Amino acid sequence: MSTHLVGQRVKRLEDPDLLSGRGQFVDDLNLPGMLHAAFVRSPVAHARIQNIDISEAAALPGVHIVWTARDLPANMHNRRLLLQVPNPAILHTITQEPLASKETCFVGEPIAVVVAESRHLAEDACERVNVEYKPLPVSPDCETALKPGAAVAHMEFQDNIAAQFTLGYGDVEAAFRAADHVFQDNYFQHRGTANPMEGRGVVAVFDPIFHNFTVWSATQSPFIIRRMLVDMFEVEESTIRVVAPKDVGGGFGPKGMSYPEEVVIPALARELSRPVKWIEDRREHFLTTTQERDQLWDVSIAVDNDGKIRGLRGRLAHDAGAYVPWGIITPYISTTTIAGPYVVPAFKFDTTAVFTNKPPTTPLRGAGRPQAVFAMERTLDLVAQELDIDRAEIRRRNLIPAEEMPYKMGLIFRDGAPVIYDSGDYPKCQAIAVERACYNDFPARQKEAREDGRYIGIGIANAVEGTGLGPFEGASIKIAPSGRIVLQTGAAPQGQAHHTTLAQLCAEELNVPIESVDIVTGDTNAVSLGVGTFASRIAVNAGSSVKIASRTVYGKLMKLAATVLQVREDDLEMEDGVIRITGEQGDSVTFSDLAKMMNGVPGFKLPEGIEAGLEATSYFQPSQAAYSNGCHIAEVEVDPETGLVSILRYIVAHDCGNLINPMIVDGQVQGGVAHGVGNALLEHLYYDADANPVTTTFAEYLLPTAESVPDVEILHLETPTPNNPLGVKGAGEGGTLPAAAVIAAAIEDALRPFGVRFRDAPILPHQIIEKIAVANQ
Amino acid sequence: MxxxxxxxxxxxxxxxxxxxxxxxxxxxxxxxxxxxxxxxxxxxxxxxxxxxxxxxxxxxxxxxxxxxxxxxxxxxxxxVEGLAPTETELNVLQQAFWENHGLQCGFCTPGILMTLTEFLRDNPDPSETEVREALSGNICRCTGYQGIVAAAMDAAEKLRNSGQ
The missing domain is CATH 3.10.20.30 (Beta-grasp domain)
Structure with missing residues (x-):
């Protein structure tokens, strides 16, 4: 009997604890002597810090310390957080200071910190820190910021250009000259937030005997934080242990960044020789955790009479916010994504990343792709309308044929390698979605509905997503003396069920029940190297490492068992932690026997030819991204009186290669669509003209609820990628990518009698009413 | 203060x-x-x-x-700590969440379980629309709610059948 776990809907190992209130989130840590921190944050978007008076706060009972920038460890003076992803196109590599010293560049930037006996007392004291600000002119948005003479976001710069680059291939001028038609429009997708239900949080301990730090953070990337701390404290890597607690309450990208609080809290723990905790509250999340999407696209498309694309060109202005902690990854991904699954013979985009006095933007579920997909799909809808071609049909005519895979699309990706779509059948993916949605019958349904006075519409959109980027993510597998299997990885989960999927892969290789595997994730002491959980990369990177390391341990087990039992390996079978001679009874050894043996007896040799350690570590390095793809179709009903949009049906045809656990993949797709529904219909971070945030609660910034998210009908194609031993591609973001585009298209289709067009997302009820009113004038 | x-x-x-x-x-x-x-x-x-x-x-x-x-x-x-009958068992609602993939990161889950505990006690035979309405005061950022709704419907049925 063999254990078939991979490809099965295995129930999650994580769930029983989470369902019983036994989760281990960062705020659940309670260490003896622990103190609590709260931050004083800038109430203005751009100002010179003139003076800070901490005397009143420091004198309050229960307050242990109040720090401003000048109180930070001496080596941190004039030092900014590590730029984690450099790029030569970045003109100004500015990141945050741990505490702003002279200038604050967005509302929420930390200015001072208080540590007290309780969070209540720390917050009380924050109110007694008196900061004198001299307001400076504000760079409010990426459009204004690029105008001549615009106010600068940073005093030290002459303009707001953070980075500039041009990507292209083919003869774009010729393509546009030769085309039958050229269409142009502008698109904007607004800022939103990650808003995982658990905010950020840090607990730090400094051990004065060994001079080392232990830092728990609700993070996606403990290793990225360790890199920053090594840089900021100027200490050896071995003196810093960063742990993402077993449970992290959602991430979606922004928790993959490294933040000022992750430097300041350990520094305070060292200063006070006490554990220090800081837990982000929701207002702080709205103010300070990185955001995404503000991008202004100007897209021109050259097409022939039959709708075939000849060329694509334009400009992208990307709002970087006040700093570039993650370099220009987001606009780079956006620019390389817009051509998507279509044959685009010639291409040229000029991209500018722009500083504004708003929180920095970094990858957030989709990482620049939802905007690109929105711009492309809205463009194709425009072409379809102008040329009177059905919207699915114009896409079908332009999709890359399956037989052209692997397809070199012409651009260079952010890893420096050419963009090569490794595998997939895009036309088939669209075809199964079209069939499931009864797309071709829709005009009849729509006509019938309109006769009843109901406005229903349908939208279709496709997307391609580079997933599973390297460089690597490690895993080590070890047989413990108990016979249990210890799986350790630097990868840190935030709800994706890494424990379950990685255990499935390991247990299948070693032919044991999944319950025999103990998993450690997100700990820099677990394996020596790591990167982080983002870019839908863990199944590809850590998953492949688990498989490879498990195979190696399997080999070691079999070789040792053969030596012990004095038979050939071919004569052995392995099941449930026991290796026995095939066909005979009695002669067997257990994993436990072998592991104990391999601990060694002092002074005695291990068996001849046996290497020490029933363990193996692997760092799988993918040669390039594995490209997932999908087609979404949405059917909506719009009430033109109230502007309310109901999603009647939502279909996703998705190809992320082989599925390790279809239940978990479905959950990722459904959750991704929910995020996209927010981007399409609800989530708009509003700022006033001075870049003051005005949506800082869940009452002002609406997240999708059970009443606004549809049950997604999910269809899978499984085209394995040749780029990793599992044949898997990332699944975490594909649900979000086309969602805003497809919902906008469906709303536009529903309101066709009014002749309105939507170029921005989200689309809020009042905007629908206004558009109809304007169209009726 | x-x-x-x-x-x-x-x-x-x-x-x-x-x-x-x-x-x-x-x-x-x-x-x-x-x-x-x-x-x-x-x-x-x-x-x-x-x-x-x-x-x-x-x-x-x-x-x-x-x-x-x-x-x-x-x-x-x-x-939430009081829901399970013993340390090694789950109650019907918790079990339904496990079987229907009703959670991902698990941070919102305790609140959702408590909301549904009250709801299913008051309304043992709900429609899906009623379940969604009952859940409208609980935000989940991970799941997209489908698994949660399925779990609630599954638990309601099992509770009815068991006479609990």
């Missing part, structure tokens, strides 16, 4: 009697988490919208972040 404003509170949590002293400004959720060390109840927004901190107070759902600890004086509180 200092630690001066203290009150005696006497309450039961999941059937266990507690007598504690607490500042008047402490929320019930902070009290449960940081005084009683019952960390299963989570704080997601601390302004009464997300529902992660939902607990039952004398059998009715309340926001733990908007309820003061002193308001629970002489009352009974039920939290």
């Amino acid at each position: 200092t630690d001066g404003d203290m009150h005696e509170v006497s309450l039961t949590v999941n059937g266990v009697q507690y007598d504690e002293t607490v500042e008047s400004r402490w929320s019930l959720a902070d009290f449960l988490r940081h005084k009683l060390r019952l960390t299963g109840t989570h704080l997601g927004c601390e302004h009464g919208v997300c529902g992660a901190c939902t607990v039952l107070l004398n059998g009715r759902s309340v926001r733990g972040c908007l309820t003061l600890a002193v308001q629970a004086n002489e009352k009974s509180v039920e939290t």
Whole structure:
């Protein structure tokens, strides 16, 4: 009997604890002597810090310390957080200071910190820190910021250009000259937030005997934080242990960044020789955790009479916010994504990343792709309308044929390698979605509905997503003396069920029940190297490492068992932690026997030819991204009186290669669509003209609820990628990518009698009413 | 404000009697988490919208972040820690969440379980629309709700069939 776990809907190992209130989130840590921190944050978007008076706060009972920038460890003076992803196109590599010293560049930037006996007392004291600000002119948005003479976001710069680059291939001028038609429009997708239900949080301990730090953070990337701390404290890597607690309450990208609080809290723990905790509250999340999407696209498309694309060109202005902690990854991904699954013979985009006095933007579920997909799909809808071609049909005519895979699309990706779509059948993916949605019958349904006075519409959109980027993510597998299997990885989960999927892969290789595997994730002491959980990369990177390391341990087990039992390996079978001679009874050894043996007896040799350690570590390095793809179709009903949009049906045809656990993949797709529904219909971070945030609660910034998210009908194609031993591609973001585009298209289709067009997302009820009113004038 | 404003509170949590002293400004959720060390109840927004901190107070759902600890004086509180019949078992609703992939990160889950515990007690045979309406005060950022709704419907059916 063999254990078939991979490809099965295995129930999650994580769930029983989470369902019983036994989760281990960062705020659940309670260490003896622990103190609590709260931050004083800038109430203005751009100002010179003139003076800070901490005397009143420091004198309050229960307050242990109040720090401003000048109180930070001496080596941190004039030092900014590590730029984690450099790029030569970045003109100004500015990141945050741990505490702003002279200038604050967005509302929420930390200015001072208080540590007290309780969070209540720390917050009380924050109110007694008196900061004198001299307001400076504000760079409010990426459009204004690029105008001549615009106010600068940073005093030290002459303009707001953070980075500039041009990507292209083919003869774009010729393509546009030769085309039958050229269409142009502008698109904007607004800022939103990650808003995982658990905010950020840090607990730090400094051990004065060994001079080392232990830092728990609700993070996606403990290793990225360790890199920053090594840089900021100027200490050896071995003196810093960063742990993402077993449970992290959602991430979606922004928790993959490294933040000022992750430097300041350990520094305070060292200063006070006490554990220090800081837990982000929701207002702080709205103010300070990185955001995404503000991008202004100007897209021109050259097409022939039959709708075939000849060329694509334009400009992208990307709002970087006040700093570039993650370099220009987001606009780079956006620019390389817009051509998507279509044959685009010639291409040229000029991209500018722009500083504004708003929180920095970094990858957030989709990482620049939802905007690109929105711009492309809205463009194709425009072409379809102008040329009177059905919207699915114009896409079908332009999709890359399956037989052209692997397809070199012409651009260079952010890893420096050419963009090569490794595998997939895009036309088939669209075809199964079209069939499931009864797309071709829709005009009849729509006509019938309109006769009843109901406005229903349908939208279709496709997307391609580079997933599973390297460089690597490690895993080590070890047989413990108990016979249990210890799986350790630097990868840190935030709800994706890494424990379950990685255990499935390991247990299948070693032919044991999944319950025999103990998993450690997100700990820099677990394996020596790591990167982080983002870019839908863990199944590809850590998953492949688990498989490879498990195979190696399997080999070691079999070789040792053969030596012990004095038979050939071919004569052995392995099941449930026991290796026995095939066909005979009695002669067997257990994993436990072998592991104990391999601990060694002092002074005695291990068996001849046996290497020490029933363990193996692997760092799988993918040669390039594995490209997932999908087609979404949405059917909506719009009430033109109230502007309310109901999603009647939502279909996703998705190809992320082989599925390790279809239940978990479905959950990722459904959750991704929910995020996209927010981007399409609800989530708009509003700022006033001075870049003051005005949506800082869940009452002002609406997240999708059970009443606004549809049950997604999910269809899978499984085209394995040749780029990793599992044949898997990332699944975490594909649900979000086309969602805003497809919902906008469906709303536009529903309101066709009014002749309105939507170029921005989200689309809020009042905007629908206004558009109809304007169209009726 | 200092630690001066203290009150005696006497309450039961999941059937266990507690007598504690607490500042008047402490929320019930902070009290449960940081005084009683019952960390299963989570704080997601601390302004009464997300529902992660939902607990039952004398059998009715309340926001733990908007309820003061002193308001629970002489009352009974039920939290997620009290749902399972034993340490190694799950109750019908919890089991349904496990089987229907009703959670991902699990942070919002305790509040959702408490909301549904009350809801299914009041409405043992709900429609899917009613379940969604009942859940509208609980935000989940991970799942897209499909698994949660399926779990609630599954649990309702099993509870009806078992006569519980």
